Amino acid sequence: RKEVEQDPGPFNVPEGATVAFNCTYSNSASQSFFWYRQDCRKEPKLLMSVYSSGNEDGRFTAQLNRASQYISLLIRDSKLSDSATYLCVVVASGGSYIPTFGRGTSLIVHP
């Protein structure tokens, strides 16, 4: 079983739609969680950290469910420019604290 799992998609949605991605992790000692965005042939860039109480940044909302060991990313009012791959990253304590990447979820927003 992979440490961090994501549905690769692609999620194909029209502009203005709301779309949600989930990411599950297997290590219960995981402590830090992030969503990164990666555009085609570009480097990953931090989209947002995920806090225990959930957090929102404009149209983006991230949530953490420790009991079920998953994090989610909700994008409201999708824009064409949101088309990208969204990478879930998890960091566990008690070891090397190295970020572990999910395989990414591809989002395509069409007119």
Next chain:
Amino acid sequence: DTEVTQTPKHLVMGMTNKKSLKCEQHMGHRAMYWYKQKAKKPPELMFVYSYEKLSINESVPSRFSPECPNSSLLNLHLHALQPEDSALYLCASSQVATTSGANVLTFGAGSRLTVL
């Protein structure tokens, strides 16, 4: 503009060549990373330097040789590569690599390597 600078952006090399990839950051970060990324795959960790010392080598073949001359610089020396080594090589840095809350990664734009 990215705060982690990688050079060259593109590199084409033969299997007998020796080349180097360079990475520089001036954010005062004490952890630096090399990742390899193939198309439609997530970044795959290769090496981690923490306080200028190699702390993780993810069983990378010896034809890849990392070097950290100082806290701002990270090199990846390449020798006798294979065509399957063609990929995007990403450098990243974080404040430290020892506490989970302080290792938000900042990536460079990458060096796209083609091995002929």
